[in-house]
Amino acid sequence: MDATPRGSADDEARAASISLDSIGKRYPDGTEAVRELTLEVAAGELVVLIGPSGCGKSTVLRMVNRLIEPTAGRILLDGADVTRVDPVRLRRRIGYVIQNVGLFPHQTISANVATVPQLLGWPRDRRRQRVTELLELVGLDPAQFGARYPHELSGGQRQRVGVARALAADPVVLLMDEPFSAVDPIVRTRLQEEFLRLQAEVRKTIVLVTHDLDEAVRLGDRIAVLSEGGRLEQYDTPAAVLGAPATPFVREFVGADRGIRRLAVTPVTRETVEPVSATPTAADLPTVPLGASAYDALGVLLTSTADRVMVTDQEQPVGVLTRSRLLALGHSDDQSRPPTPNRVFTPADSR
Ligand SMILES: Nc1ncnc2c1ncn2[C@@H]1O[C@H](COP(=O)(O)OP(=O)(O)OP(=O)(O)O)[C@@H](O)[C@H]1O
Numbered sequence: 001m002d003a004t005p006r007g008s009a010d011d012e013a014r015a016a017s018i019s020l021d022s023i024g025k026r027y028p029d030g031t032e033a034v035r036e037l038t039l040e041v042a043a044g045e046l047v048v049l050i051g052p053s054g055c056g057k058s059t060v061l062r063m064v065n066r067l068i069e070p071t072a073g074r075i076l077l078d079g080a081d082v083t084r085v086d087p088v089r090l091r092r093r094i095g096y097v098i099q100n101v102g103l104f105p106h107q108t109i110s111a112n113v114a115t116v117p118q119l120l121g122w123p124r125d126r127r128r129q130r131v132t133e134l135l136e137l138v139g140l141d142p143a144q145f146g147a148r149y150p151h152e153l154s155g156g157q158r159q160r161v162g163v164a165r166a167l168a169a170d171p172v173v174l175l176m177d178e179p180f181s182a183v184d185p186i187v188r189t190r191l192q193e194e195f196l197r198l199q200a201e202v203r204k205t206i207v208l209v210t211h212d213l214d215e216a217v218r219l220g221d222r223i224a225v226l227s228e229g230g231r232l233e234q235y236d237t238p239a240a241v242l243g244a245p246a247t248p249f250v251r252e253f254v255g256a257d258r259g260i261r262r263l264a265v266t267p268v269t270r271e272t273v274e275p276v277s278a279t280p281t282a283a284d285l286p287t288v289p290l291g292a293s294a295y296d297a298l299g300v301l302l303t304s305t306a307d308r309v310m311v312t313d314q315e316q317p318v319g320v321l322t323r324s325r326l327l328a329l330g331h332s333d334d335q336s337r338p339p340t341p342n343r344v345f346t347p348a349d350s351r
Pocket residue numbers: 027028029031032033051052053054055056057058059060211
């Protein structure tokens with residue numbers, strides 16, 4: 001589905017690159033929450049900010065839409081400095097989703113989703129069409145949910161409405177501050193999966209703050225690991241952050257089970273397999289398709305009696321993986337950058 005508002009006269013890009021150029025924030029009481037952070041986010045990329053409590057994640061996020069004014073540095077959207085433009089106009093180009101959504105309790109779901117289009121003065125028919133489109137996009141039946149009020153929805157459903165509302169005026173950037181943390185783990189996993197599918201359709205530039213490393217690994221095209229003062233410890237793909245922590249801080253932050261996490265984001269490729277040997281047992285080996293995660297391959301292996309797993313492409317054998325080879329994929333500290341299976345799109349600017 002095309003998420004661009006139909007009949008829109010503006011030809012602005014659907015996703016913008018973000019450049020944080022030595023940004024800093026010193027609060028009036030002297031707290032230096034962020035010191036000279038430089039970070040580039042490509043158009044259409046989903047970047048996760050993660051780090052311990054108080055390291056400045058939310059401050060960074062809110063400086064992008066200027067809910068918090070930076071005290072140093074510049075922020076560029078598609079190369080244009082937004083530290084000078086009217087913050088209200090800026091915020092209409094930037095969707096913002098927070099933990100408890102902040103829906104207006106006395107307005108229907110439709111009215112909530114239509115908030116920004118209404119502010120922008122869209123005609124009623126266009127607003128209505130857009131609300132229908134967006135509720136469908138986030139998996140809520142407009143006929144069933146449009147006329148309800150927020151308290152008549154579950155936490156997960158409210159969170160989806162929050163995402164729909166943030167996307168309403170087709171923003172070029174989406175900022176998300178702990179968007180899935182208020183729901184239980186099962187709902188959270190489902191929302192994350194749906195969100196990745198949605199992102200594959202809308203391809204926004206997204207900056208998402210989380211405390212949850214698994215969420216970061218699952219969602220991020222790249223992860224920015226921050227330490228106190230918004231110091232950038234590492235900025236790389238999930239597989240690289242888990243497989244080759246850049247600093248002792250990152251190594252400790254990603255924890256002892258990073259090997260398992262890395263397996264989950266390391267796909268089985270033609271390069272990782274070993275040649276199929278002509279053993280008589282080859283036909284009896286358990287199989288996984290090319291592109292499956294190393295974690296899934298290990299799971300298949302551990303639940304069989306075989307000592308290796310056959311990797312197939314369209315049911316044809318490509319190679320085999322032994323248990324030790326699979327485990328090595330989880331613990332390798334080499335600098336290779338395996339593509340992450342959760343990368344569901346190519347950033348617009350690298351196409
Ligand atoms: N309005 C404020 N005035 C003074 N200090 C502040 C203000 N807001 C935040 N801080 C401080 O700035 C630092 C960064 O806060 P921030 O909320 O950005 O961190 P965070 O990484 O998002 O934390 P958390 O994960 O706990 O939400 C903290 O030390 C915090 O106490």
